[in-house]
Amino acid sequence: MQYVELVAILAVLQFFFFAAMTGRARAKSGLKAPAMTGDEGFERMYRVQMNTMELLVIFLPSLYIAAKYWPTLIVAGLGLVYLIGRFIYWRAYVGNPSSRALGFILSILPSVLLALLALVGIIL
Numbered sequence: 001m002q003y004v005e006l007v008a009i010l011a012v013l014q015f016f017f018f019a020a021m022t023g024r025a026r027a028k029s030g031l032k033a034p035a036m037t038g039d040e041g042f043e044r045m046y047r048v049q050m051n052t053m054e055l056l057v058i059f060l061p062s063l064y065i066a067a068k069y070w071p072t073l074i075v076a077g078l079g080l081v082y083l084i085g086r087f088i089y090w091r092a093y094v095g096n097p098s099s100r101a102l103g104f105i106l107s108i109l110p111s112v113l114l115a116l117l118a119l120v121g122i123i124l
Contacts, residue, residue, distance in 0.1 A: 004067040007079030008060060014086055015056060018049040021090075044097060048090045055086075055107055062114035069121025078110040085110070 022045045029039035037043060059082055067075040085106025092100040 001067060001072055003076035004063060004072050004079065007076050007083065008063055010083055011056060011059060011063075011079070011086075014083060015049070015052050018045075018052050018086075018090065022046050022049045041094070044094050047097075048093050051089070051093075052086055055082075055111055058115060059111045062111060062118050065118035066114045066121060068118075069124070070117050075114065075117070078114055082107055082110040 022042070025039075025042040025045040026033070029042045031039045031042050036046065059079075063075060063079050066078075085103050085108075087103070089100050089103025089107055092103050
């Protein structure tokens, strides 16, 4: 279970990192709160942060429930793919949003697989 817990806390820390990068982008742009538009660099980073938060709602519960029923190394491995996918998504989205597909797939696919593993584990 330690590997699953490590992946979970890394996902939370990754989200904190994206939040800090969003704050940095806001400061760099000079965009004053509560404005959410007006600087493309800030808007891109903000979307990375929000998209990550949206996925965490699926990822974290699925990770923990799947780990209850399936080998933790497999579950943690899927979680690691999610983490890598989020970093790829971040770099791509900030650089060129149209190139974010690989990062998105590497984030959503493990999340869906973990949710399915959790569901099958519960049913069986």
